[in-house]
Amino acid sequence: MGRPVQLQTPQKVGDIALGSKDRESTELNLHRLASLPQAPPLPEQFGEELAAVEATVECSPAPKMHCSYDAIHQSIAGSLDVLRRGGFDQPDILLAISGGGLIPARILRSVLRKGSNNGGCAAIQVIGLELYSDELEGRPHEAGVRRTQWLCGASSQLVGKRLLVVDEVDDSRETLCYATRELLADIAQQEAALAAVGQPVPPTHLGVFVIHNKLRPKKGCLPAGVPQFVAQELSGAPWIVYPWDAPDIEEHNRLGAACS
Template structure:
């Protein structure tokens, strides 16, 4: 199997996409806590969203999930068969999330397996805490989740999200390998390739309206 076709995103590309999406999320969901699978997009999102009540910065918690595995003999990667949890919120994650409006943030929705895992596991953490509360307190403490991704790949998904979890995507893209600047070891070469893709029309053709 050869190298997949790549598309290079710049910091400016990502920043502007998040800025555009933040207005809709502020109007419709009003998060008061971020959970970052992709930390850089979550940090940029916080620039544009403040807590709707306190007007202060919204706290960011990070989780680490891995789904990709290397292809032998190449520098490419493929989607793995299972999600591996590399970092979580801690033993009392459910208590941290009780009654909050949580926006889960990632850079890309590829197979949706990672997002499915994150939402399912976080909801399970919350439900364990809810079950320990007096019955009359449970409804007020239920957590609301939503998902934001900078890029959604237009492809068949292997995972799913609950119907009551709002889903926001900054942009839809063709099924290409998306290279982000925070993953680049040579940022100047990365930006040069991004400029070439824009000049050739490849970038414009790969990005689809949401």
């Protein structure tokens, strides 16, 4: 489990500082916490593309990281600046990945509205994705992602929009890779349809926002040109216990406070 991490105060997020190799990678636009102290280089197992994004809050050994609702709210609110610098503070649509992205997307919508010049409000559209594994059935290589809900009708019109995919955590990155790849395919299809009838094809911008990014080996990269915004980077890939999964919210908060 490595070193658990505790969210207790809002974290400011800032510009990215990547090494030369990273500048060429699809991780180019990964945004990270800037107000936290620089940590030593990560072991090689984390992959070079993640070597420059270590920035954590640490506490005494414990197997789980209990996040309170308020800390998560503050962490998302603290991401407004980095979203603004990345040009994603006024997205047209928040594409929430269900179920993990539902709560962060709803909070983020309010945060963005507060930060908006004209009180504008991003729409929320939901895509349902389920990460599954057939390992128990002896098919370890067939793990993957499946859709439980997708966009249709008017909600599927993405061309010309500024779109921000929202999830709670970037863990193995499988779900985010699937979501962004499939959305880009939908966008390309819509662009082709417009071009085929001589219609103008306005540019579409796609980004990703997560509350937490675990600094661990990923199973894929985000597509080139898709920036990722992170409220808090976590080393040691802790087991995050989100408050919405807490059997007893008071006990949950007590466990979190004990590690603050």
